[in-house]
Amino acid sequence: MMDKTFALRRQEVVGEAPMIADFKTRWPALFHVREVSAEFKRITTIHLQSTFFSRVDAHSANLMKAYAKKGGVQGRKIKTIMAPMTQDVDEGAQTAIAETVFGIFVIRAEGAEPGDNPVDVGIVLEGVEVMSNLGNVSLAVVMLLGLVYALNLSYPQELRYTFEVLQKIILELDGHKLSNKAQVLKTLLSR
Template identity: 45%
Template sequence: MQQLDHHSTRLITIFKRKGGAAGRKIRTIMADLDKNDAVETRRACVLKALMVYLNEDPENLIREYMDVEDNQEAMDQTVLGIFAIKMEGAESSDGLADVGIIIEGVEVLHDLDNTANAVAILFGLMYSLDLSYPTNLKYTFEVLQKLVMELDGNKLSTKAQVLKNKLFEGTF
């Protein structure tokens, strides 16, 4: 979390420069910061915006539900992801009743407080269990591993290298 917080100001600046459809999606995601500037909200917004910036859909990783029982079938079909159950009437991510991790349709963890914490724990599980990154989220997990966590950052994909260049631009 410390590394994410360290990079978040620069990432937000990079995200604000993004144009087109991705830029509009990022601005919609970042609008949550205007409603609630809590650290947890900031982290969740940065992670979701990062996924959009890398042309990946945040819904592929983080699914928000209003009621568990109505969405149990969708949760059972999830191969790997995070569920966030919103309290009725909640508008931002601070109104979460439960956050957890699903692997192969099985809820492996719950009561994780917030989505950023769940992403960190899921990343740790995937890294320690040597699970392959899902193809529809490979760039997000690569950036988390190699740029944010600084693990095995020698060889980067083109997308990750471009983001790294922008992230460290002018810091030397």
């Protein structure tokens, strides 16, 4: 059914740019892992999950080396971006979700250790929890990238380089136009 309505959905997304809450009400099936992946493939002809994870695996050793070397302002900035929001599952977490424009949430049980499995991992767009029970942050990142394409969203300014790397280096979509920062990382990864 989603295949048959693709053209209508794309016209609505690109032409009308509806609010996420309205779009989720109108097209609820799109906000499931299988459908995000299918919509991404309809748009790009690339299989989202297998392509993303295989290419991240191929680059993971060099990525870890590159980020481990970062110090100073950039190192602190990376640590701040990567730091999970830590709150108990209560009204504070719900308020934080409602105030989040673009993000991934991780809910851990009270007293959980960093290595323990989370209670929930999900995605928030425009203060709306659009996906939950994703199991891990890796899948949430992939689904968030897929939703960016499916919903024709712009990357948030503070994460533009992160998503540029995911899109252009990891998924190799529109990779011929790289910012200077992404080009430096691409060079580091090719060593």
